[in-house]
């Protein structure tokens with residue numbers, strides 16, 4: 001029996017990237033190696049929104065009661081230790097029970113599993129095999145890991161994933177949201193072409209870079225060049241910044257135009273216009 005610290009587990013429509021529009025179960029695990037406090041802030045400044053929310057932590061009894069933020073990481077409660085009590089540690093059996101309960105036919109049909117975070121490829125790599133080997137998970141055919149692209153795959157996990165995807169109807173995807181300077185993270189820590197190229201040995205891998213300004217787009221082009229120089233073959237998407245509609249709708253068209261200009265793919269954030277990015281969507 002294995003355990004995961006689960007921030008959110010919900011059924012929705014994938015709003016971003018390659019599988020946009022696909023009904024998906026989202027498993028959001030706790031923990032991240034970054035903070036991304038720079039999102040939505042002028043360069044060099046850091047968001048203070050989650051710190052203000054943390055001052056009133058006792059007001060929030062469950063994850064979905066937490067306020068959405070306009071700046072910084074929009075899933076702050078999935079890694080900030082001050083919110084850790086809102087993410088229970090669950091055994092594999094309980095997670096599988098909850099997944100079956102939310103699937104429309106109480107078993108996997110063609111729905112997708114998205115393992116997200118936080119950063120889902122931190123220490124949890126050792127826990128996923130028990131989940132995926134569970135007898136009621138055998139009809140699952142497609143998994144996406146939504147990662148920031150900084151975590152090496154452990155050799156045994158890499159081998160496990162390759163074996164898992166050996167079945168002809170199965171596919172693994174790595175959606176790599178490498179963090180640009182607009183996130184507030186350092187380039188040399190956030191841009192890791194060698195690690196991401198290794199994901200390509202295991203599954204279909206693409207970059208999903210969050211941008212707002214011209215400067216962000218220049219940074220994205222520079223990052224893509226570094227990935228290509230290391231041998232990265234996958235697609236590169238640009239996605240507009242904005243966890244709330246007022247921010248997202250300010251720049252989504254500009255991002256689409258930039259994609260057309262530079263021959264890149266556009267990724268929407270369907271969860272913002274469809275569900276206002278509410279928790280559990």
Ligand code: SF4
Pocket residue numbers: 032033034035036073074075076079117118119148179
């Ligand atoms: S890497 Fe992702 S989850 Fe982690 S702080 Fe940045 S935006 Fe949030």
